[in-house]
Amino acid sequence: MGQLDWEGMGRDEQIEFLMDEYGEEIKRLIYTYVKDHPAAEDLTQEIFITIYLKLGSFAGKSSIRTWIYSVAINKCKDYLKSWHMRKITVQENIKELLKSSRRGPQDEVIEKLESEQLVDLVLKLAVPYREVILLYYYKHLSIKEVSEILGVSESTVKVRLHRGREKLRMPLEQMERGEVNG
Incomplete structure (x- = not known):
């Protein structure tokens, strides 16, 4: 992405551009922290509201992407500090995995379990x-x-x-x- 003409764009245009450019990427980043799709969507909205409100304070010392990631990660950390349901969500994911094991080939289930365990290890x-x-x-x-x-x-x-x-x-x-x- 090239340098944006921030002065030539209104704040609404700026946030619209940033949401189009980074919305899905930020939602995926948030999901890696919270492991819950509805929570990731809610946090994505909150993050872009924060970005909208703070656009005027973006000093350009880093890339806009880096700045957006910083805002997103800080919001995720705040969310995780106040969120006591993390273990329940992991347990639900494991239950869902076990349900799928009855329907699919054994090798696929083992692969999914190992993948889930790796994610769980990283999250721990x-x-x-x-x-x-x-x-x-x-x-x-x-x-x-x-x-x-x-x-x-x-x-x-x-x-x-x-x-x-x-x-x-x-x-x-x-x-x-x-x-x-x-």
């Missing part, structure tokens, strides 16, 4: 490790972009990525050996 990481893994591996952002979004140094991002991978290593090796809890 402490927020500093979880967010760098989600942004780096799932959103394919560079270390520099992750650094800007989270407001930490690039070396901090690298350390958190390393430690996050280390925390995932043993459970992943157990999954590969077929030592699946269930």
Whole structure:
């Protein structure tokens, strides 16, 4: 995306453009945090309202995408701090997975279970490790972009990525050996 002519656009045009450009991407990012589609949709709306209200404060020190990601991640963190239903949602996802196991081929079920377990492992990481893994591996952002979004140094991002991978290593090796809890 090229540089926008912010002065030439009205605020309504700006937010409309940003929603078209980043709406789905932000909703997917939010879903990686909250793992609930209705909540992700509600948060996406809240985030774009916040962006609309704060457009005048965007200083251009980073890209607009980085700024929007920062707003979105901060909203997600606030939501997760106040949200005590996370374990229930994960349990519901596992129940849904088990229901599907009765309908599909066994290999497909095992693959889904392993995928769900990987997501669950990532979601169980402490927020500093979880967010760098989600942004780096799932959103394919560079270390520099992750650094800007989270407001930490690039070396901090690298350390958190390393430690996050280390925390995932043993459970992943157990999954590969077929030592699946269930």
